[in-house]
Amino acid sequence: MLTKSVAGRTWHFSHSIGHFVGPEGFTHSTPIASTRDGVLYVADTGLSEYAGSATGGALGSVIRRRRITDEFLAEMGRGEVIWPEGLALCQDGNVWCTDAYQHFVVGYDREGNEVGRWGEFGSGEGQFNRPSGIAFDADDTAFVVDSLNHRVQRYTKDGQYLGSWGSEGSEEGQLSQPWGMTIDQEGAVFIADWRNDRVQKFAPDGEFLVRFGSRFDDVDDGGALNRPADVAVDSEGDVYVVDWGNNRVQIYYPDGDIICGLYGDARVFSKSAQAVMDVNADYMRAFNRVTPLELINLGKFDRPRGIAIDGQDRIAVTDGARGRVQVYVKDHDYVIPQFNA
Amino acid sequence: MSNHDEIALMAHLMRRAGFGADRDQLERLVAQGYEETVEQLVDPPADVPRADIDELFRYMPSLASGGPDTTPGAANWLYHMVNTQRPLEEKMALFWHHVFATGNSKVDNDNHLIAQIDMWRDHGMGNYRDLLVMLAQNPAMIYWLDNHENHKRAPNENWGRELLELFSLGVGHYTEKDVFECARAFTGWTIGPKMPRVPNHRFFFQYEFRPEEHDYGQKEFLGHRGNFDGFDIIDIILEQPACPRFIVRHLYNFFVADETQVPAWNIEPPRDPEAIEELAGVFVDSGFELKPVLRTLFNSDFFKEAMFQKVRSPIETVVGTLRMTGDLQGVQRELPQVSQASAHMGQSLHNPPSVEGWQTGRDWINSGAVVGRINFVADRVSNTELPGVRRIVERVAASNGQQMTADQLVDQCVDLVGPLDVSEQTRLELISHATEEGPLSWAGDDNWSRSSERVGEMLALIAATTEYQFG
Numbered sequence: 001m002l003t004k005s006v007a008g009r010t011w012h013f014s015h016s017i018g019h020f021v022g023p024e025g026f027t028h029s030t031p032i033a034s035t036r037d038g039v040l041y042v043a044d045t046g047l048s049e050y051a052g053s054a055t056g057g058a059l060g061s062v063i064r065r066r067r068i069t070d071e072f073l074a075e076m077g078r079g080e081v082i083w084p085e086g087l088a089l090c091q092d093g094n095v096w097c098t099d100a101y102q103h104f105v106v107g108y109d110r111e112g113n114e115v116g117r118w119g120e121f122g123s124g125e126g127q128f129n130r131p132s133g134i135a136f137d138a139d140d141t142a143f144v145v146d147s148l149n150h151r152v153q154r155y156t157k158d159g160q161y162l163g164s165w166g167s168e169g170s171e172e173g174q175l176s177q178p179w180g181m182t183i184d185q186e187g188a189v190f191i192a193d194w195r196n197d198r199v200q201k202f203a204p205d206g207e208f209l210v211r212f213g214s215r216f217d218d219v220d221d222g223g224a225l226n227r228p229a230d231v232a233v234d235s236e237g238d239v240y241v242v243d244w245g246n247n248r249v250q251i252y253y254p255d256g257d258i259i260c261g262l263y264g265d266a267r268v269f270s271k272s273a274q275a276v277m278d279v280n281a282d283y284m285r286a287f288n289r290v291t292p293l294e295l296i297n298l299g300k301f302d303r304p305r306g307i308a309i310d311g312q313d314r315i316a317v318t319d320g321a322r323g324r325v326q327v328y329v330k331d332h333d334y335v336i337p338q339f340n341a
Numbered sequence: 342m343s344n345h346d347e348i349a350l351m352a353h354l355m356r357r358a359g360f361g362a363d364r365d366q367l368e369r370l371v372a373q374g375y376e377e378t379v380e381q382l383v384d385p386p387a388d389v390p391r392a393d394i395d396e397l398f399r400y401m402p403s404l405a406s407g408g409p410d411t412t413p414g415a416a417n418w419l420y421h422m423v424n425t426q427r428p429l430e431e432k433m434a435l436f437w438h439h440v441f442a443t444g445n446s447k448v449d450n451d452n453h454l455i456a457q458i459d460m461w462r463d464h465g466m467g468n469y470r471d472l473l474v475m476l477a478q479n480p481a482m483i484y485w486l487d488n489h490e491n492h493k494r495a496p497n498e499n500w501g502r503e504l505l506e507l508f509s510l511g512v513g514h515y516t517e518k519d520v521f522e523c524a525r526a527f528t529g530w531t532i533g534p535k536m537p538r539v540p541n542h543r544f545f546f547q548y549e550f551r552p553e554e555h556d557y558g559q560k561e562f563l564g565h566r567g568n569f570d571g572f573d574i575i576d577i578i579l580e581q582p583a584c585p586r587f588i589v590r591h592l593y594n595f596f597v598a599d600e601t602q603v604p605a606w607n608i609e610p611p612r613d614p615e616a617i618e619e620l621a622g623v624f625v626d627s628g629f630e631l632k633p634v635l636r637t638l639f640n641s642d643f644f645k646e647a648m649f650q651k652v653r654s655p656i657e658t659v660v661g662t663l664r665m666t667g668d669l670q671g672v673q674r675e676l677p678q679v680s681q682a683s684a685h686m687g688q689s690l691h692n693p694p695s696v697e698g699w700q701t702g703r704d705w706i707n708s709g710a711v712v713g714r715i716n717f718v719a720d721r722v723s724n725t726e727l728p729g730v731r732r733i734v735e736r737v738a739a740s741n742g743q744q745m746t747a748d749q750l751v752d753q754c755v756d757l758v759g760p761l762d763v764s765e766q767t768r769l770e771l772i773s774h775a776t777e778e779g780p781l782s783w784a785g786d787d788n789w790s791r792s793s794e795r796v797g798e799m800l801a802l803i804a805a806t807t808e809y810q811f812g
Contacts, residue, residue: 019540028402047403082674083400100400101674130400179399194399227395245395266541273540286537297544298536303402320402322541 006260009238010334011251013265014314017070017325018042019273024064024072029305029318029325031133031180031230033087033095036311038068041095042318042325043077043084043306063087063097063108068314068327070271076112086134086145086180087306090157098131098144105131105144105159118159123149126161133181133192133230137204143181143189150175152191152206165206170196173208180230180242180306190239192228199231199241210256212241223250223258232307232315234330240307240315247301249317264301264319266326273324301326347371349760351378353648356812357596358382358639359428361661363729364736364757379639382429383466383632391462392424400672406543407451411691414451415680418458418690422660423669433465433631434458435656436595439701440588441476441508442693443485452543453481454691469588469629473575476508480532480546486696489531493556496524503696505578513607514583515563522560526574529555579629582621589620589634596638598650599702616643649762652705653812655686658714661812665758666721667728685713706810714810719801722758725793733757733800734793743784745792747775754799763808771802 002013017040018026026044033041043063062078076095077084083101090096094115096107104119105128119128129148136142141162142155151166152175166175176195183189188209189202198213213225226245233239237254249262269277277284290298302321309315313330342350351370355362359382362370370378381389397420398405404420407413422431438458445451457479464472476482477500483489486500501524505515529551536544560569565577578584590611594600597616601609611617619641620634627633638644653661659682663669669679683690687710693699721727725734737745737753745753751771755761763771781795782788803809 025540030402045402227399229399269540276540280539283537283539289534290536294534294536298541302542303398303405305402321405324541 002265004260004262005334005336009236009259010331011262011315011328012331014327014329015070015268016266016270016273016319017066017068017316017327019270019276019324024066025272026064026318026323026325028320029323030084030320031087031097032306032308032316032318032325033089034068034308034310034314034316035089035093038310038312038314039065039073040068040308040316040325041065041087041089043081043087043097045084063095065095065110068310068316074110074112076108077106080114081106083130085130085132085147088134088136088142090136090140090142094157096134096136096142096157098128098134100130100132100147103128103131105134105142105155107157116157116159118155119144125164126153128153132179135181135183135189137183137187143183145178145181145191147177147179147194150177152178152181152189152202165202172211173200173202173206175200179228182230182232184233184237185235190231190233192231192241194227194229197225197227197245199225199228199239201239210254212239212250212252212256214258221258222261223252223256225250229304230306232309234309234313234315235311236313236330238330240309242304242307242317244303244305247304249301249304249307249315262301262317262328264304264317264326265299265328266319266322266324267295267299270324299326344371345756345760347375349648350375350645352759353645354378354382354639355428356657356661357644357651358432358635360422360431360657360664361812363665363732365732376640379636383635383639385427385430389426391427391430392421394421397672401674401676404676405455407445407455407691408538408543409445409449409451411445411451411454411689412677412680414445414455414458415684415690416676417455419660419669419680420672420676421462422656423663424671429635430462430465432596434461435654436592437461437465437472438690439595439693439698440591441472441482442696442698443479443481444692444695446692448481448484450481450543450546451691452545453479453484456545457481458691466631466635469624469631470575470579473504473509473578474572477504477527477530477571477575478548480548483530483532483548484546488527491524491528491530492554493525493528496521496528496556498524500524500527504574507603507696507698509578509587510581510583511587511606512604514581514587518561519563522562522569523574525556525558525560526562526569527571529553530571585621585624585629586617589624590617592620592634592638593617594701596635597644598647599652602700602702602704603697613643616641649808649811651812652702652810654699654701654705655683655688655710655714656690657812658686659683659717662718662721665729666724667730667732668721668724682713682717686710686717711810715805718804718809722800722804723797725797730797730800734796737796738783738789738792743782745781745783747772747780750775750781750795750799754796754803758800758803758809761803761808763803763806767806767808771799771806774802775799 004011028045030043064075065073081099085100086098103121107116132147133145140157144153150168153164154162178191179194180192201210214223229244230242239252241250243250251259305320306318315328404413404417487497488500491497502520532546533549623637624634781792
């Protein structure tokens with residue numbers, strides 16, 4: 001649905017960004033971060049795993065900065081990050097990326113200059129085994145998901161180790177190969193607990209607070225998750241979970257009950273995709289043969305991977321296997337039109 | 342049976358029904374028993390895991406799909422073969438990929454080859470009739486053999502011919518008229534239009550039956566007359582005595598001992614006619630279920646007596662080496678690169694040379710392929726940092742106190758990579774090499790380090806022997 005109204009809330013599909021081809025397009029868009037005014041940082045694993053050498057690295061992993069309105073600004077990290085798993089912005093505007101292959105965290109300024117790097121392989125303090133999600137709290141303390149050590153570590157933004165919490169398991173408060181994360185305005189920490197098919201909310205010191213996802217319930221209320229990849233919280237406290245294995249985004253009340261899901265609605269091409277179609281009549285003719293019913297498939301998420309929400313509650317979801325970002329807007333002033341009532 | 346013979350027999354089973362096993366695993370399986378091991382391979386419990394595909398796609402999402410390039414799909418499959426604990430599922434997927442050969446050289450959309458292999462993994466040990474129906478409705482196969490161009494008023498015979506010649510009966514058991522009538526029965530079994538791939542990546546073809554394209558008229562097929570459709574044709578094929586014999590001969594060729602090449606099967610009798618008749622009988626009696634046939638095959642005397650009577654295929658060589666040495670376990674960035682090793686030895690996954698599949702047996706060996714094969718194995722077995730090689734070194738070191746003669750080094754290494762059955766001449770040549778540096782000592786770090794290297798060198802030499810090329 002292009003507009004979805006549930007429980008007094010309304011979401012509109014806005015637009016999509018990027019496409020599979022072209023130097024500024026995505027191949028496999030992965031984690032994403034957003035400033036409050038809608039400047040997005042999107043990592044892309046590219047095709048480097050098998051095509052990188054043949055293309056001189058042109059299709060390797062990279063982080064791109066662009067406005068949520070689909071204006072490309074800059075790129076960074078090409079040839080330096082390999083398996084980008086998490087992105088986060090700190091107060092000074094630098095972006096930090098976790099690299100699950102090289103087991104470190106690396107930071108870049110707006111122009112793409114490296115500003116810091118910390119971490120090494122291992123299970124001790126200051127060491128990582130496939131670092132994944134990352135987020136900064138209001139004091140610029142970095143929280144890093146240390147995925148194969150099944151824990152969360154805390155650092156200063158200069159990389160000084162502060163502490164960690166978490167252990168492997170499926171009990172309340174335990175983690176199993178966690179992936180993405182976020183921190184809300186109150187400082188609570190949300191972790192996509194990947195192998196446990198749930199999201200857990202913690203106090204900053206690691207105290208368990210709330211669980212999202214119904215795998216461990218007797219009755220499925222529609223809020224089930226299958227390998228959740230990332231999580232974000234909007235200005236009203238609603239919680240958005242990228243349900244990677246079910247190709248959707250689940251939206252929950254702050255207490256963990258399900259509200260609804262988003263399934264992807266990008267039936268209109270992004271600006272850059274349209275530019276490709278405009279100069280290639282064969283592509284356009286091919287699309288003209290597609291029935292309106294089949295066009296619904298064009299919009300669906302295919303392995304959605306990351307999510308970020310800006311200060312206006314514009315919700316950007318990386319649509320991994322479709323090589324794009326889909327943007328929704330939460331409408332705070334929506335009134336059902338009279339003729340539709 | 343001596344313990345050595347039991348280990349050798351179990352190693353034979355694991356090479357054929359899987360990709361080999363290290364000595365620790367072989368000892369555990371011998372303790373468990375041969376028939377119980379066969380049962381676990383043929384009908385693994387639900388909690389025995391495959392490779393974790395979510396883990397692969399999390400870190401390497403580009404391996405979930407492919408276009409004209411088969412590398413992502415081959416890497417995806419290599420990951421399955423190296424990491425699964427249900428190895429016979431992967432072997433059966435390889436078997437059907439060879440018998441129902443489909444190539445991306447024409448399909449040009451490797452997503453569909455990945456999906457087809459997933460189908461063989463899920464159903465490859467199921468019912469053969471079900472497999473034929475799935476095959477007839479598989480988009481990659483429909484495109485590969487042009488059934489999307491098989492129309493009521495212009496029947497295209499490609500699919501119909503290969504269904505009879507290569508997928509069920511073999512040459513000599515049908516007429517040209519049967520081919521034509523078979524093609525008519527499959528008219529309208531096609532693929533629907535799909536979303537264009539640009540600019541939002543590839544979408545899947547879907548099987549589609551189009552009644553307006555289907556020939557509902559009367560047909561004569563293999564002595565039967567009626568308004569047959571594809572399902573009826575498959576049922577009539579299964580009634581032919583040639584069908585079970587043809588499929589179990591493929592199974593014999595793949596799992597037991599090298600046969601002549603398939604095109605010669607209508608003039609060359611089977612290597613072991615009694616075995617073929619026994620397996621064919623089980624196949625028919627079970628209603629064309631694969632598991633009873635596999636169970637009978639692996640428990641048979643003709644299987645147990647067929648050690649080293651098959652040339653290892655390139656992919657068996659690659660996966661067997663990776664599993665033995667412990668290389669490339671889990672999700673590793675090198676998967677795409679290593680996935681091309683078997684292609685360099687003559688077996689490009691997702692791209693068989695034709696609808697006949699690969700020429701097997703001694704045709705795997707030629708001057709180019711054998712160098713690639715030996716180098717691939719030698720590079721790994723000589724790397725004493727790899728966990729599997731380290732375990733072999735530790736076993737060799739523990740076998741004879743702190744000193745070891747050249748003879749003992751050779752015998753230990755030959756035993757631990759198989760046990761391998763080498764000729765006396767090969768053994769003497771290996772001993773000759775080992776003797777050049779004298780006896781080995783495991784006393785002290787320096788001696789241990791050099792002796793470890795010598796074990797690795799000996800394993801590499803063994804990999805280059807004629808005997809090692811047989812599995």
